Amino acid sequence: MKAQQIEPFFAVLRAANPQPASELEYSNVFELLAAVLLSAQATDAGVNKATRRLFAVANTPARMHALGVERITGHIQSIGLFRNKARNLHETSRILVEQHGGEVPRTREALEALPGVGRKTANVVLNVAFGEPTMAVDTHIFRVGNRTGLAPGKNPLEVEMKLLERVPPAYRVDAHHWLILHGRYVCLARRPLCEECAVAAFCDSRPLFQGNPPREREALAGR
Structure with a gap:
């Protein structure tokens, strides 16, 4: 071109x-981060179906961590790699609570330090949640x-x-x-x-x- x-x-x-907007469903920045983390090798439609159930019971880092790996797994087992994703989401939630006051950080470095969050996921969060041109x-x-x-x-x-x-x-x-x-x-x-x-x-x-x-x-x- x-x-x-x-x-x-x-x-x-x-x-x-x-x-234009993301086709992932979310109502806060943590839900967005969680949905993008879960979306690897899965369709947005499949992720949305799982997160509707998951976010109904845990839509903050504290609630997600308290839910535990086993119960997170039960909510997302319809999507690919659900066991690894459940562990990553649980650990990410712990780090957000303990190191970031329960807030999703606004820097690439801090985002990519979270389990299961790579460059692509960080770019989505920086763009969609914080308006960065990533x-x-x-x-x-x-x-x-x-x-x-x-x-x-x-x-x-x-x-x-x-x-x-x-x-x-x-x-x-x-x-x-x-x-x-x-x-x-x-x-x-x-x-x-x-x-x-x-x-x-x-x-x-x-x-x-x-x-x-x-x-x-x-x-x-x-x-």
Whole structure:
């Protein structure tokens, strides 16, 4: 994607969705942190189903820690890696109570020191809860960044750094939401819906996908 195409690319995405938001359900910053921690290798819909039950009984670090690993596990066993996630969430809750006064910290260093919280989770919390212009690169953003040519990179960190370099300041706070949603619903991994894509004109892969029948598009998508 050429530099001059980036601003209109995001202008189109913003026009279609002026106020993008996470599809995870939460009512406070701790719930957001917990939901993102639980979302690794799980769908947002699956996490929401589990957290509706979990947050009804424990929606603060103190209550979550008091709930205990076994009962946390019972509430989230429908999502992947639930045993490890239950232990991480329980220990994270303890640390928040003992070291942060029951509050979710606002720095990357403190967030990434929590069990089960990596760079992507920290980026989501910093962005969604605190309005920081971070880029939480998941599989969708990684695919869209590379496929469109917006932010090519060999790993998530490379894509993240390229996005921070190339996304215009006016779009940075919401950019990762637009890119996630675009990858989740339009720029699909196996069969990108190029015919429905509002930003296809700016995409480096447009010549590969447009005009090809579904099976051929699937083969090209796997490249």
